[in-house]
Amino acid sequence: MSKICLFGASGHGKVVKDIAISTNIVVEAFIDDNPKSEFLHEIPVVTSQEIAAYKANKFVISIGNNNIRKVISKKVTNEFATLIHKTAIISPTVNIAEGTVVMPGTTINADTSIGKHVIINTAAVIEHDCTIADYVHISPNATVTGNVTIGEGSHIGAGAIIIPNITIGKWATIGAGAVIITDVPDYAVVVGNPGTIKKYNNE
Numbered sequence: 564m565s566k567i568c569l570f571g572a573s574g575h576g577k578v579v580k581d582i583a584i585s586t587n588i589v590v591e592a593f594i595d596d597n598p599k600s601e602f603l604h605e606i607p608v609v610t611s612q613e614i615a616a617y618k619a620n621k622f623v624i625s626i627g628n629n630n631i632r633k634v635i636s637k638k639v640t641n642e643f644a645t646l647i648h649k650t651a652i653i654s655p656t657v658n659i660a661e662g663t664v665v666m667p668g669t670t671i672n673a674d675t676s677i678g679k680h681v682i683i684n685t686a687a688v689i690e691h692d693c694t695i696a697d698y699v700h701i702s703p704n705a706t707v708t709g710n711v712t713i714g715e716g717s718h719i720g721a722g723a724i725i726i727p728n729i730t731i732g733k734w735a736t737i738g739a740g741a742v743i744i745t746d747v748p749d750y751a752v753v754v755g756n757p758g759t760i761k762k763y764n765n766e
């Protein structure tokens with residue numbers, strides 16, 4: 564039975580912990596520099612000063628903010644685990660990189676590639692031949708149809724739909740429930756059906 568640590572004792576951290584348990588992985592500790600309590604779901608919460616005690620453990624960064632996940636991934640020297648809930652349906656031709664978390668009820672279809680430290684949240688669907696870059700978050704119930712490319716750090720909101728062959732740039736935000744029918748530039752915040760640009764994350 565392998566043992567991991569989760570970086571981030573948040574609501575997202577609790578869900579990631581449940582995914583680990585679903586695959587018989589033991590969570591030894593949460594690491595959190597702003598701990599709200601000493602234990603979360605009976606698992607010790609320690610600060611990053613105490614990381615040395617867990618040097619043999621693989622880590623998963625259980626923080627929802629894509630940019631913070633990137634920053635922490637550059638600092639942590641431990642290896643990263645990949646967590647996939649036992650109810651996820653994933654084609655054997657899918658590639659999933661280290662640090663990524665795949666939540667319950669998701670489907671990921673043939674020849675899709677998922678980068679590092681990505682969150683595929685509850686019941687999201689990623690269709691065939693998609694490329695999902697590092698630090699992306701696909702929120703619950705979002706649908707990414709075939710041949711879609713999503714750039715680094717972008718956040719796809721809950722229930723959003725992206726039609727086939729679309730390219731979404733890096734660090735973009737797609738609002739909850741949006742329907743994306745044209746390519747989205749880097750940093751754009753897009754809402755509505757059809758999706759229209761409201762502003763830019765780097766303004």
Ligand SMILES: CC(=O)SCCNC(=O)CCNC(=O)[C@H](O)C(C)(C)COP(=O)(O)OP(=O)(O)OC[C@H]1O[C@@H](n2cnc3c(N)ncnc32)[C@H](O)[C@@H]1OP(=O)(O)O
Pocket residue numbers: 684702703719720721722736737738739740741752753754755761
């Ligand atoms: C397990 C989990 O919880 S996973 C987390 C999943 N999280 C999500 O799905 C959240 C997705 N986020 C959103 O939809 C947000 O509303 C965002 C990111 C699109 C915009 O948030 P903010 O930057 O705070 O923008 P703000 O709330 O000021 O809205 C800006 C404008 O966009 C509109 N707007 C915001 N979100 C949406 C939306 N989802 N659909 C349609 N219009 C929207 C607002 O009405 C406002 O319009 P106005 O300028 O005409 O008044």
